[in-house]
Amino acid sequence: MPEITLRQLQYYVRVIEHGSVTAAAAACHISQAAVSMAISQLERSLETDLLIRSRSKRVAPTPAGREFAAHARAVLARVAEAEEAMTDHRDLMRGPLNIGFAQSISPRLMPVLAEHFTTRYPEVELGFREGAPSEIQDAVRDGHLDFALVYELQAAPDLTPVRLIDIHLHVMLPATHPLAGEPGIHLAQVIGEPAVLLDVPPTIERLTSIVSDLGLRMDVRWRSSNMETIRCMVARGLGYSLINSVPATGATFDGRTVVYLPVLDAVQGNALVGVLPSEHRPSRRVEEALEALRSA
Template identity: 55%
Template sequence: MPEVTLRQMRYFVAIVDLGSVTAAAAACHVSQGAASMAVADLEKAVGVTLLVRSRSRKVAPTAAGVEFAAHARTVLEQVEEAQEAVRDQGGAIRGLLRVGVSLTMSPRVVPPLIEHFTTEHPLVELSFVEGAPDALQEQLRAGRLDLALLYSWQTDPDLEQIQIASVRLHVMLPAGHRLADQDSVWLRDIVDEPAVLLDVPPTAERMITTVESAGLAIKVGWRSANMDTIRTIVGRGLGYSFANSIPATGATFDGHKVVYKPVADKTPANAIMAVVPAGQKLPRRVKVAINALKTTEPQR
């Protein structure tokens, strides 16, 4: 019976991720023929079809291919970790670190993470993907990400969660608002005005539930998936919004200003979480990333 090799798994995973034999071959620095032959040998070895080809020359994994790719990624990662442990013996950290981060949290956590690895661990190749929580957690389950950074109320229970820092819900107001000078804002004093909600599930729904749990009804004026758009609408005095990550400046895209005030009501606890696959040993570079964020977040 033919044996499955690491080379076959590496090429196969690349094809699944890139959706093209040509692109995968280029990424792996081999010929297209070599990549195709490796996958053909792999399918013979496992005895099932792993990829389907379309007329547009795109390829997609079969159900068996999706399952095999997840296991193959784990094997490849474990081999890389073994090589790293023997090679470095506690010294320099290297390898690929793939981080997923929610859109609104990205400006808060990605720049310091890049700075840390560029300065302290230059042999680590850090890449990041910004997106909606559900999509990022699916990529984490599929092995396309090593780590996802999300708010606790965005996370799924089947994944392991490590708290980075707690956060407090704030109201975003135009700088000239009647409540802008308050130390904090009660929801009852703001809900009659139009709310501008972040249209990235489950954020808007969660904010509506939070307000309703206080016995109030929210008046949704507009929704947007872009925080710059939300800030600009609020800065013009057209409504208010909510935020967990507070920028260092209140300037909007068009030169207006907003202010951020803590919500005075008791709201559900929330935190920045490092989300990783459950039951798996974390690579050193993932542990380093988590510890780096824990160090920088309390200073904010």
Template identity: 50%
Template sequence: MAEFTLRQLQYFVAVVDHGSVTAAARQCSISQAAASMSISQLEHAVGVELLIRTRSKTVAPTQAGVELAARARRILGLAGEIGAAVAGAFDEMRGKLRIGCSATLSPRVLPRLVGQFHRNYPAVELTFREGAAARLQEDVRNGRLDAAFVYALQSEEDLDRIEVAQVRQHLMLPADHPLAGRREIRFQDVADEPAILLDIPPAIDRVVSMMQAAGVEPKLRWPSSNMETIRSLVAHGLGYSFVNYGPGPETAADHPGVVYIPIANKLPANPVVAMLPRGVKVPRRVAVAIDFVRAAAAETDRSG
């Protein structure tokens, strides 16, 4: 069995994160020589090269280094909890919880999730990151995030996936639009109007493909990477947009000027899913977070 130390793993992760032995040594408050020696000892212990060194004195992890860094983050996280655990309160949930959430999902998921942990599990240090699904899943893969909430059509096959909420696609229309009172709407009903879509890959391409499959060529105008900007443009009567679901009763008042109408066209299912590292046992705090998001979504469905 390879023999290495937690300190060596700590220095290695720092090097991967900073892309430089010099920067990692500075961050860890050790000499560059000590950091280099630690990495060399770790490579000798595991028997493979972990870093690719360049003439510019930067480094990048090899494939083995990427995999080791992901596991090292989890090992270091568990090691950091030992002191608190042996001090008592084994039954109290504690430790770090790092959650990622797709930017279009985060306003619905994160406030209630953060509030739940803040009130009920104060010993858990919850941090979150918002962004594009691909980047969030890369962070799950390399151990920087414990879980990420994304849509199923954005999910990547090399991670484990847990479904947490069924959603239905909606069109966002101005509140005074002639079709605003419809129970359902088809893409064909707005084919001649401007489409104001979220310009975050691959979202915009996927929506365009869905509309083209329904026989509609969308008239793309004013794409934006900010959903609030899109909502405001729609509220001003400048076009329509596409969202995976309308707001539940608890947030409808926050979106004056627009309405959300279910799409009648047959579209591929796109539930919300939690993405997890492949084959890793889920810590209790991660499982609780997933269960809470699932329960909150079900409650919104019932009240809606």
């Protein structure tokens, strides 16, 4: 049985996070020699190299080191949870909580969690990362994020999805469009017009598949990775768009207006989900965040 200490795990995770032994030592307020010794002892115990050292003194994890880092973070998180469980008061919840958001989801839910934890659990160290679904799910696998928020159809099969909020596909139209006043819309009613779609993989592929299943084909004329840019283009009558997360207002950045009509076709269902590492039990902080999101 390898002799591994929590201190070694803490130093190793710090080295991975900071990219060098020197920076990790400074963050831990100890000597560089102490960190180097702990990492060397850890590698001997595991009988494998965890780090790739360079002449510039920068380090990067080996494939084995990358996998081990995820387990090390999970162990440290469980220890923190055990310490926290010894208190009689839930209001004393504290510790780090790092969450990833798909870019189209973050405006809707990131402020909700920031307000929730700032108001109720100010000692929780809340961190956010926005990015493409594939990017933030990689960060969950690597242990950099506790969980990530994506659409159900984007969820990776090797992560555990937790269904949070049901959503419905909508068509975004300019407020001046002849169909803008309708209570709902069939995609065939706008399919001949240019489409303006979110260019964040795999969004376009998913939407194209949904439309193809109805025997239709979109004319994807414009693409943008910025939803506000898309809203402004639609408001100017340059096309329509398809959207899952509907804002509370139709006002655009440049003062124009769009409307959102629910799609009446029978399309594949979707939902906002939290994706968690499959092999780890969620912490109390994660459970609290998921519950807050269900009520959002």
